[in-house]
Amino acid sequence: MELKHVVIVGGGFAGLNAAKVLGNKKGVKVTLIDRRNHHLFQPLLYQVATAGLNPAEIAAPIRCILADKKNITVLQGEVTNVDLEQRQVFTEFGEFSYDYLILACGSKHSYFGNEKWEKDAPGLKTLEQATEIRRRILMAFEEAERVTDRNQQKQLLTFVIVGGGPTGVEMAGSISEMSRFTLERNFRNIDPKLTRVILVEAGTRILSSFSQSQSSKAMRDLETLGVQVWTSSPVTGVDADGVQIGKERIQANTVLWAAGVQASTLGKTLGVETDKQGRIVVAPDLSLTEHPEVFAAGDQAHFSDENSNPLPGLAPVALQQGRFIAKNIINELEGKQRVLFKYRDKGQMATIGRSKAVAEFKKLRVSGFIAWMGWLLIHVYYLTGLKNRIFVLMQWAWAYWTFRKGARLIMNREWRQHRVSRSSDSIPS
Amino acid sequence: MELKHVVIVGGGFAGLNAAKVLGNKKGVKVTLIDRRNHHLFQPLLYQVATAGLNPAEIAAPIRCILADKKNITVLQGEVTNVDLEQRQVFTEFGEFSYDYLILACGSKHSYFGNEKWEKDAPGLKTLEQATEIRRRILMAFEEAERVTDRNQQKQLLTFVIVGGGPTGVEMAGSISEMSRFTLERNFRNIDPKLTRVILVEAGTRILSSFSQSQSSKAMRDLETLGVQVWTSSPVTGVDADGVQIGKERIQANTVLWAAGVQASTLGKTLGVETDKQGRIVVAPDLSLTEHPEVFAAGDQAHFSDENSNPLPGLAPVALQQGRFIAKNIINELEGKQRVLFKYRDKGQMATIGRSKAVAEFKKLRVSGFIAWMGWLLIHVYYLTGLKNRIFVLMQWAWAYWTFRKGARLIMNREWRQHRVSRSSDSIPS
Numbered sequence: 043m044e045l046k047h048v049v050i051v052g053g054g055f056a057g058l059n060a061a062k063v064l065g066n067k068k069g070v071k072v073t074l075i076d077r078r079n080h081h082l083f084q085p086l087l088y089q090v091a092t093a094g095l096n097p098a099e100i101a102a103p104i105r106c107i108l109a110d111k112k113n114i115t116v117l118q119g120e121v122t123n124v125d126l127e128q129r130q131v132f133t134e135f136g137e138f139s140y141d142y143l144i145l146a147c148g149s150k151h152s153y154f155g156n157e158k159w160e161k162d163a164p165g166l167k168t169l170e171q172a173t174e175i176r177r178r179i180l181m182a183f184e185e186a187e188r189v190t191d192r193n194q195q196k197q198l199l200t201f202v203i204v205g206g207g208p209t210g211v212e213m214a215g216s217i218s219e220m221s222r223f224t225l226e227r228n229f230r231n232i233d234p235k236l237t238r239v240i241l242v243e244a245g246t247r248i249l250s251s252f253s254q255s256q257s258s259k260a261m262r263d264l265e266t267l268g269v270q271v272w273t274s275s276p277v278t279g280v281d282a283d284g285v286q287i288g289k290e291r292i293q294a295n296t297v298l299w300a301a302g303v304q305a306s307t308l309g310k311t312l313g314v315e316t317d318k319q320g321r322i323v324v325a326p327d328l329s330l331t332e333h334p335e336v337f338a339a340g341d342q343a344h345f346s347d348e349n350s351n352p353l354p355g356l357a358p359v360a361l362q363q364g365r366f367i368a369k370n371i372i373n374e375l376e377g378k379q380r381v382l383f384k385y386r387d388k389g390q391m392a393t394i395g396r397s398k399a400v401a402e403f404k405k406l407r408v409s410g411f412i413a414w415m416g417w418l419l420i421h422v423y424y425l426t427g428l429k430n431r432i433f434v435l436m437q438w439a440w441a442y443w444t445f446r447k448g449a450r451l452i453m454n455r456e457w458r459q460h461r462v463s464r465s466s467d468s469i470p471s
Numbered sequence: 472m473e474l475k476h477v478v479i480v481g482g483g484f485a486g487l488n489a490a491k492v493l494g495n496k497k498g499v500k501v502t503l504i505d506r507r508n509h510h511l512f513q514p515l516l517y518q519v520a521t522a523g524l525n526p527a528e529i530a531a532p533i534r535c536i537l538a539d540k541k542n543i544t545v546l547q548g549e550v551t552n553v554d555l556e557q558r559q560v561f562t563e564f565g566e567f568s569y570d571y572l573i574l575a576c577g578s579k580h581s582y583f584g585n586e587k588w589e590k591d592a593p594g595l596k597t598l599e600q601a602t603e604i605r606r607r608i609l610m611a612f613e614e615a616e617r618v619t620d621r622n623q624q625k626q627l628l629t630f631v632i633v634g635g636g637p638t639g640v641e642m643a644g645s646i647s648e649m650s651r652f653t654l655e656r657n658f659r660n661i662d663p664k665l666t667r668v669i670l671v672e673a674g675t676r677i678l679s680s681f682s683q684s685q686s687s688k689a690m691r692d693l694e695t696l697g698v699q700v701w702t703s704s705p706v707t708g709v710d711a712d713g714v715q716i717g718k719e720r721i722q723a724n725t726v727l728w729a730a731g732v733q734a735s736t737l738g739k740t741l742g743v744e745t746d747k748q749g750r751i752v753v754a755p756d757l758s759l760t761e762h763p764e765v766f767a768a769g770d771q772a773h774f775s776d777e778n779s780n781p782l783p784g785l786a787p788v789a790l791q792q793g794r795f796i797a798k799n800i801i802n803e804l805e806g807k808q809r810v811l812f813k814y815r816d817k818g819q820m821a822t823i824g825r826s827k828a829v830a831e832f833k834k835l836r837v838s839g840f841i842a843w844m845g846w847l848l849i850h851v852y853y854l855t856g857l858k859n860r861i862f863v864l865m866q867w868a869w870a871y872w873t874f875r876k877g878a879r880l881i882m883n884r885e886w887r888q889h890r891v892s893r894s895s896d897s898i899p900s
Binding site for chain 2: 429
């Protein structure tokens with residue numbers, strides 16, 4: 043019998059886990075297309091941005107993860123558009139016909155129509171952005187050490203993080219820790235402890251998806267770490283020298299964006315129903331109403347739970363949806379009925395700093411060291427690959443005992459400009 | 472008594488070791504200026520380029536290495552020029568007067584007047600270049616998996632390394648190993664084992680600084696690994712599709728440059744005697760004949776040994792010269808006579824692949840597993856920082872047992888172009 047061709051667009055939590063379920067299954071061949079060669083473990087990306095982890099420690103080559111799934115071909119490249127009628131996917135390197143299509147292209151940052159803010163306030167979604175943010179943070183300290191003007195120093199040592207969700211909270215806590223512990227004693231002209239880290243949130247409280255109590259606990263923990271939290275402060279302007287919040291103004295050389303996402307643009311090109319964030323509105327089985335052979339998952343899908351609230355853009359949602367779609371396809375090929383998607387709530391967590399975190403699972407609320415330990419173990423457990431688990435654990439253990447950050451590298455964006463080095467290749471004396 | 476100000480330009484093996492000796496010494500204050508924030512362990516850079524190690528594992532922040540030397544200020548930035556008469560160093564962020572000046576700016580690649588070749592044949596001197604080379608190597612395999620045209624595939628799977636010195640040999644061996652072991656089973660449309668790795672050397676043999684016997688041993692080892700060695704093959708042209716060697720032509724998408732270096736351009740601006748590679752010709756105490764208060768070291772210095780051959784551009788030379796200069800400065804401040812520099816030959820080594828290396832120390836010649844073990848231990852021993860030693864050893868152990876490479880990441884040069892990702896920040900299910 044002829045093999046059914048499943049095309050998966052995107053190798054994130056949704057796409058990768060769909061592929062894993064379809065791997066080595068009879069009757070299907072799979073093509074997974076991603077613009078990158080690696081699956082990225084997004085929940086730890088902020089640690090790359092704040093010099094805690096190396097890029098390679100939270101990413102793994104997709105084709106390596108799926109190497110043993112002989113019915114899966116992994117291709118790196120960009121999907122340009124989809125013809126739902128002809129059942130074809132078009133890429134920069136040719137087209138593919140499919141019997142089933144899984145769209146899992148994820149999301150990118152939204153500047154709510156102010157895209158021009160991005161160059162002065164980068165978001166954190168990719169490894170490139172993480173290393174660029176790391177470069178900006180570390181360069182700010184280097185420049186502050188060089189300048190003599192006090193105001194200039196103050197501006198260089200001011201870091202504004204826009205958005206009080208988990209990413210914003212984790213970035214703020216991590217930058218503040220770096221300035222207080224890691225960089226201590228490293229400078230002669232500045233005191234890194236004078237760093238101002240300001241977390242700016244438009245809403246009335248940070249971690250708004252958490253309970254009131256957990257949210258205020260997180261706020262107190264951040265303040266203990268020296269982070270200044272500004273709530274009810276919608277940003278009205280961003281430029282190279284800082285942020286504008288209505289009539290208020292913060293002078294800062296480093297502004298980071300952790301507010302708001304929008305789905306990948308591919309969804310909009312399909313001519314199907316999308317919500318205002320560009321997510322594809324899916325049927326209860328995650329398929330497109332008009333096209334039962336096409337599915338959307340993760341950040342690209344708008345799926346409403348029983349209270350008709352759309353599911354949040356969280357890793358567990360993407361992961362469960364990816365697996366679910368794959369199982370449904372297999373069911374169908376075996377002549378079984380499709381089942382409907384039900385999200386098993388895994389709760390949520392955010393870490394604030396060493397030994398500090400908040401976690402909620404249904405009615406259960408934990409914070410402090412236990413929550414932090416739980417956060418740590420769960421993240422290591424779900425990290426892809428034994429080696430990355432070992433290395434990340436070692437990085438954390440090292441950082442915990444030495445108060446040092448592992449990867450304080452400033453790498454320039456333009457590789458060709460910087461060719462001078464100091465010594466050649468041989469045995470060091 | 473007034474402190475003498477020593478300015479060191481460059482934080483490589485020469486500059487860093489000079490600083491270490493001057494650290495916390497009475498009577499001197501030191502300013503070390505480097506365009507980067509990190510000291511780079513060049514001898515292992517090829518392993519970053521071939522996905523064996525992470526950038527942060529062979530680099531350490533200079534200000535962190537020197538944190539406890541209270542009399543040393545580390546500044547990141549570019550030295551634009553030097554006024555030898557006024558004893559001033561000019562940088563992009565202001566000038567510094569000095570009592571002593573140590574020039575240790577190292578070297579960069581030389582294309583022998585064909586600088587236009589660089590974009591198609593990058594050299595390996597910085598971390599940026601290493602990650603760019605890694606990107607090119609891995610992208611070549613990704614593209615080969617996508618294309619159907621056999622000739623195109625062949626060209627994509629052909630890697631030419633120009634220059635048969637240690638770096639060229641190590642790159643060639645490492646790429647060949649990756650294609651044979653690491654990437655095996657990762658692809659569906661191509662067989663990575665069909666990769667052609669061609670090492671092109673203008674001279675009559677590779678590793679010309681080694682003895683004839685060691686050089687031919689290395690050549691046989693490379694061939695066992697599947698590397699094709701072309702000697703007496705001076706490259707006459709490089710373009711996006713390959714290299715020209717006189718009348719011969721190799722079609723290759725990836726060409727890497729490991730032939731010839733030239734000293735940093737700063738030396739030329741001083742109006743002192745330089746050799747044809749732009750190295751400053753120094754007196755027997757490594758100072759400038761006209762300016763005993765100015766020293767040059769490492770790849771930037773031309774120092775002739777007793778047989779009046781200039782010392783090679785090796786780490787041990789730079790390291791010994793850096794320490795020597797610092798000690799001479801201290802001698803002088805204590806009213807003692809300056810002594811003359813004598814290079815203690817530490818021999819040379821090159822590794823070809825797993826369990827394969829060649830080493831020479833005076834009359835002693837070692838090869839195979841023992842040489843490889845020696846290479847490994849010496850490099851770990853001289854690596855900066857306990858943590859990097861531990862992590863590099865673990866990377867190597869892991870790669871040795873699993874035949875896998877640790878850091879197969881393709882990161883784009885332009886961070887802003889690539890913002891799409893797949894999942895948000897929270898607990899993975």
